[in-house]
Amino acid sequence: MAGLKTRAAIRPELRDAALRIAETASGPSRRAALAEHVPAPVIPFRGAPTTTFHELYRVDRHEIDVAWLDDGSLVGQVTADSGDPIADGVSILYGGDEPRQVALDATGEFELEGVGPGTYELAIETPDLLLVVPRLDLVRR
Numbered sequence: 001m002a003g004l005k006t007r008a009a010i011r012p013e014l015r016d017a018a019l020r021i022a023e024t025a026s027g028p029s030r031r032a033a034l035a036e037h038v039p040a041p042v043i044p045f046r047g048a049p050t051t052t053f054h055e056l057y058r059v060d061r062h063e064i065d066v067a068w069l070d071d072g073s074l075v076g077q078v079t080a081d082s083g084d085p086i087a088d089g090v091s092i093l094y095g096g097d098e099p100r101q102v103a104l105d106a107t108g109e110f111e112l113e114g115v116g117p118g119t120y121e122l123a124i125e126t127p128d129l130l131l132v133v134p135r136l137d138l139v140r141r
Helices: 012-025
Strands: 031-034 036-038 051-059 062-069 074-080 090-094 100-103 109-112 118-125 129-138
Touching: 051 129, 062 118, 062 129, 074 090, 074 129, 090 109, 100 109
Parallel strands: 031 129
Antiparallel strands: 036 051, 051 062, 062 074, 074 109, 090 100, 090 118, 118 129
16 A cells, blocks of 8 residues: 555564555545554553553554553553544454454543453554554563
8 A cells, every 4th residue: 555654674574464454444545654663661551550561652643552451451542643632533453353443432542351462453543544553462471
């Protein structure tokens, strides 16, 4: 897909996963962008005291804050660089038996319950944008 931004440092299998998601989910007028991991201090997500995984991704003037809680919930928030939430969209998790999706709430947050250890891709779809996190490695520590 011509609109998908990639960097040479991204491993081919990750780029291919992101392209596959973009090809199946992107409409003709939708821009697609590949998220990059942002090194950030690990702090509990929304005050959750038992976070197993917590990462921040930046893509196309947006941030995707993702955490995997000890209870198996994958939670996150999508915001613009301005801090405004992205509320008109869905979060789609690829990597299990079937893709799972949930709507973003008014604050740009989402929660998927019962997510087990594994490697996943995460897509955030809005009417005019597709943001892709090409790899989430969820491992119990």
